[in-house]
Amino acid sequence: MNLKKIVILYFSVLFLYLSACKNANLAPDLASLGLIRGTLQLCGDGQFGEVNFSESCNYETRETFNLGISLLHSFEYIEAEKAFVQVIDKDPECAMAYWGVAMSIYHGLWAPPEKSVLEKGVKLLEIAEKLPKSEKAEQYLNAIGAFYKEWEIVDNQTRKSRYAKKMEEMYLENNEDTEVAVFYALALRASAVPSDMTYSKQREAGKILENLFKKEPNHPGIAHYIIHSYDYPELAELGLGTARRYADIAPNSAHAQHMPSHIFTRLGLWDESISTNLKSAESAICYAESIAPGAHWDEEVHAMGYLVYAYLQTGNNKLAYEQYNYLKTFKELFPPNFKIAYTAAAIPARLAVENKNWEEAANIELPQKLEIEWVEFPWQSSLLHFAKALGNIHMNKLDSAQNELDILYASKQKLTALNDAYKANQVNIQIKTIEAWIQLKRGNEEEALTLMSTAAEMESKTSKHPVTPGEILPADELLADMLLVLNKPQEALTAYELNLKRRPNRFNGIYGAAVAANLIGDIEKATMYFEILLEQTENVVSDRPEIQEARVFLEKNINS
Known part of the structure; x- marks a missing residue:
């Protein structure tokens, strides 16, 4: 064997040895994570919208990675994790795949995660920290790390705010990157506290997303997070157009099919x-x-x-x-x-x-x-x-x-x-x-x-x-019901109408307003509310006595 072949053989063996050592170091960590594996279960023809994430790793795994991002944007968390794990299995050095799993178990809009989830997130980030990565990948990992790290001593809301702050810094440096902007908007929305009735963070997130939606009308995350940003009585009208689009963008996502109803419910669009x-x-x-x-x-x-x-x-x-x-x-x-x-x-x-x-x-x-x-x-x-x-x-x-x-x-x-x-x-x-x-x-x-x-x-x-x-x-x-019981119909009407402003087209709110208006002798307003009630229920065979009462009232007052 000549010297050239010996050198080639040596470096080949060395490469295999180092790869084995690297994977041996990763394997124990991976085994303890409880990663979700398996064939992706996608109903229909697998349409979950269009994304193009720039920080995926090997070209061979890019399609799977982008699918994982699409699933993540529609909160199809189980299948999203499976997609990112498939990337890890094919390319264990892809730091962003570990980020993808960490994002799949981070449900910022919902309940605080359990201890096991937080521990899993920390372990994922520890593995990713050891791997080579781009500057932007480092930023993504540091950002979500602000949520997972120190979870034992820092409360959930503070950690969500830390994550949003890190994503803001990343967004300001990369505001032309769609995915950075989308994930920042979601982090910002998730960091809003329920008692803030100015909805300042929701409005800011919505504005960012609306601008993106004009350029990328088939992006599932943009549409989804617009709905979440405007899921409030005062803002719901701003999300109506998007709500009517989102289900078509990701037709095979159960969550995408459901989300428009958040806006429809806010606006009383029951059908x-x-x-x-x-x-x-x-x-x-x-x-x-x-x-x-x-x-x-x-x-x-x-x-x-x-x-x-x-x-x-x-x-x-x-x-x-x-x-x-x-x-x-x-x-x-x-x-x-x-x-x-x-x-x-x-x-x-x-x-x-x-x-x-x-x-x-x-x-x-x-x-x-x-x-x-x-x-x-x-x-x-x-x-x-x-x-x-x-x-x-x-x-x-x-x-x-x-x-x-x-x-x-x-x-x-x-x-x-x-x-x-x-x-x-x-x-x-x-x-x-x-x-x-x-x-x-x-x-x-x-x-x-x-x-x-x-x-x-x-x-x-x-x-x-x-x-x-x-x-x-x-x-x-x-409160309005109580005022009626206490024979205070004028005050009751005021309360019912406030309720209907905040919760349009509630059956009992409409009926109560009609009854209260009738009791104070405002036949015109009582007629209006009873007509709304009948119009709202016209396609239903219903046994509700309120509907019969509305018919009797209208027959008497319209015909008289």
């Missing part, structure tokens, strides 16, 4: 909300059947919650109860999380109290067949106890109502101990409401009104959680 959530549930069923036949994915349950809300606003009890009966057949759900717990408690609570079926409300129970650890979800379970308390109050069972109130007190204390100020405040609004109605039943009218007004004011200063289509019953609406 559009129903249509998009039916498509979302169908897509979610397809996905569940592909990976866990017989089980139900949380996106299907999430869509069902919005469907029930919309059906109730159109007076369609039949289809609303069909969803509930269908939910009761579920045995296996994945992943078990706060979205499933919320919907499982909210659906039966809404059905009872929106129909003012107080006996049903007083007797509903937390669904046990779904195998939800309700002790882990005090805010979600409080929805049902709130409904039970209202039911017992109207059934004149004040001792039972007090028992439910005591449970709400305990839930609030638990959430406070967990430093979950937002959810503790939501339960506190429920507490004030129940205290108000108990006082009303006891004849303490002034105290009842004071408490109910306090609850309404508290609710006006906090935004609803993104997981919910709306409160079980809005405090404004309950």
